[in-house]
Amino acid sequence: MAGSLNEVRLIGFLGADPEIRRTQDGRPIANIRVATSETWRDKNTGEKREKTEWHTVVIFNEGLAKVAEQYLKKGSYVLVGGSLATRKWQDSQGQDRYSTEIVLQGFSAVLTMIDRAQGSGYRAGGNGPDDYGYDGDRAAARPRSSASPSSRSSSGSFSRDLDDDIPF
Numbered sequence: 001m002a003g004s005l006n007e008v009r010l011i012g013f014l015g016a017d018p019e020i021r022r023t024q025d026g027r028p029i030a031n032i033r034v035a036t037s038e039t040w041r042d043k044n045t046g047e048k049r050e051k052t053e054w055h056t057v058v059i060f061n062e063g064l065a066k067v068a069e070q071y072l073k074k075g076s077y078v079l080v081g082g083s084l085a086t087r088k089w090q091d092s093q094g095q096d097r098y099s100t101e102i103v104l105q106g107f108s109a110v111l112t113m114i115d116r117a118q119g120s121g122y123r124a125g126g127n128g129p130d131d132y133g134y135d136g137d138r139a140a141a142r143p144r145s146s147a148s149p150s151s152r153s154s155s156g157s158f159s160r161d162l163d164d165d166i167p168f
Contacts, residue, residue: 006083008102010055011114012036014076018068028065032057032072034080034102057082060105071113081110
């Protein structure tokens with residue numbers, strides 16, 4: 001359908017270690033639970049309030065599932081990007097139930113580990129390789145480069161073309 005978009009981006013903390021299961025041919029599928037929170041002040045009492053939402057993320061992308069299996073653990077701070085999918089299933093009493101999940105598959109899936117203390121991390125996914133990340137189906141993530149953009153000079157460097165008189 002033209003004009004529609006099914007895309008989700010979340011930043012939050014893992015509530016448990018990733019659950020890994022394998023397909024019949026041995027490929028990993030990872031399930032993670034990501035908590036996102038919002039805080040506000042109650043207008044009447046002035047008390048700080050917090051609401052936490054739990055999101056189920058299913059990682060079908062083999063490379064991202066391997067990254068989740070190897071590097072993620074309870075408490076990891078992550079950015080995930082994928083699409084929403086609702087599936088129908090039956091509980092033990094035969095009642096129809098529905099679950100909405102964030103699905104990471106294909107080249108548009110994103111999984112980024114964020115290290116809040118050092119401002120660095122691992123990035124997984126996206127539309128192609130980059131100099132601080134992971135290219136969806138490669139075997140291992142690479143640490144983000146600590147070099148500043150100006151120290152990464154090359155003959156076609158973008159940073160050389162910037163004007164120093166930018167007012168901000």
